[in-house]
Amino acid sequence: MTPSRRSFMMGAAALSAAVATPEMVRAAAAMDAARDWSLATADMEADVAPRAMRLVHGRAPRGLDGVLFRNGPAKFRRPGGSATHWFDGDGMMRAFRIHDGQVTLDARFADTAKRRHETELDAVVTPGFGTAGDSRARVGSSDDANAANTAVMVAGDEVWGLWEGGSPLAMDADTLATRGLVTLRDDLKGMPFQAHPRYAPDGTIWNVGTTGAQAVIWRLNADRSLHTAQVIPLPRASYMHDFTATERHIILVLQPWVAERQTMPFASRFAWRPSLGTLIMVVDKADLTQRRLCELPAFFHFHLGDAWSDPDGTIRFDVAASADAQFVMEGARILVQGQGVVPGEPAHLALVTLHANGRADMQTTEAAAEFPKGDPRRAGLRRDLTVHVAGERAGRPLATGIAVRDWSSGRSDAFEFGDDHVVEEAVFVPKPGATAEAEAWLVAPSVNLRQGVTELHAFEAGKVADGPVATWRADIALPAGFHGVWKG
């Protein structure tokens, strides 16, 4: 029972029965339900067989045809021990399949070594990002701890479940059955392949993986085969969840959350050193030894938007930036506890500008934001729009709305679902044959806390404030995922 409900009940007890009506009690209970975001981090006990989602609002947009694959943790708690950090749940791949206006949902756990071992023990024992694990763990290589729970990329008839410290996990795109770990070349087996690959205009896919003050820069061909992988030194051992890229440059944002020891869980290695500031390393894609550094004041972040370059060489990209590392250290634990208050302020959307003369600045907006995403037709190229989830505030973790920032006008076009929803990352889905940036749909699920179900929403990218043009509702709730990708 939350404090508000307790105080209401205590107050009600002090009043006469004639005043404290059953309706009032029910209304208070409903308010509690609206605040109970814990469904967003609930456990799934089994895979989800394909099922129809029912259109409950609007009309299915003509031409919106494809699959939204999404990944995220979906099993945290077991009788013999539980994950204590949001990033350590077992990965579950979700597929929202839209065809001829009909939507189906299916989901399947990544069949990892970690999940197999922990299922056998019925205990979470594997050390992870923030979960200590215990002596029953079986971790002979990083991929034995791979939760395959963070993001997804499409690769032919497969989707690859991505984590941060190990290999991609290939799954069948139709059945979501696990096929196995992906080794891009024998001598690169087990190298970390992070969760945020960047898609270049020429079809090349870039990605990173880090250990300490080293990063591997992956370059994949459009067919997902390996082009090259090269290790480069970093100026510091920052925690890096994401990177970004322009058409010509890789951009690594080295925040002052820095590895200082070799301990587990992984997060225990890092210390917040704001006096170090944030370093931004710009690396030439054509020659990874060519790099320059820019400095900004300290901020913490997980996620960046695609970067672009102006004709004069000025580089710009967006970031969901926080003041410090409280969320990763404490907030993400509270999310798994399913109760309590996430400390600190939510991340806000900001635009970083790296001027050609080496100066850097950062313009932070008033918009609470996570998961910044842009138009995939413009990845690495000049763009105006960034979609992000919105509405998170101190006292209510996780997003409640969706917004599009237009960097050219400075305007934000936002829609708020309210506290009854936990809104998940939105992807940009270009309309068939269209080229203008706003000629796209934004597709995002939410967990409808009041109804206790997962919904899928489609918005017009240029008319977000009008609300979803279509909403489909499942008959079950899946916990909130992290990242998705659209396959048209």
Add this chain to the structure above:
Amino acid sequence: MKTLIRSCALAAILAVGALPALAQAPATPSAGRLALTFEVGAETGAIMVVLFDSEAAYSGGAPVRQARVDVAGGQRQAVFEGLPAGDYAARAFHDVDGNGRMNTNPFGMPTEPYAFSNNAVGNMGPASWDRARVAVSGDVAQTLTIR
């Protein structure tokens, strides 16, 4: 999540180098016998096996026996005969490309298969003596997966 394992240590411990063909000591009356059969994922190269008779030796000392299983030549088994009764633990790696060493990726993680007796798996490193320890008295046989 970056490289989780202190991998260089693992690679060093497993790197037994080029070894002579199946080394066997003469049997003694109280001898035990440990036969390790390998299920491989590649048909090339050789499996290098080292056997230890104490936790101290297993943790960085000298092996009591070693063997080379010629996988390319069709062998799948290492047999250690004439072992005094006691506890033993084996480490093995499959030198798939036959270059005489355990290959690692650029971050120092092994890229060739390895295994420990009992099919033991470590916890953020090589399997511990406690997990890999085998009591040898008489004939003991194990099948180890190395792929």
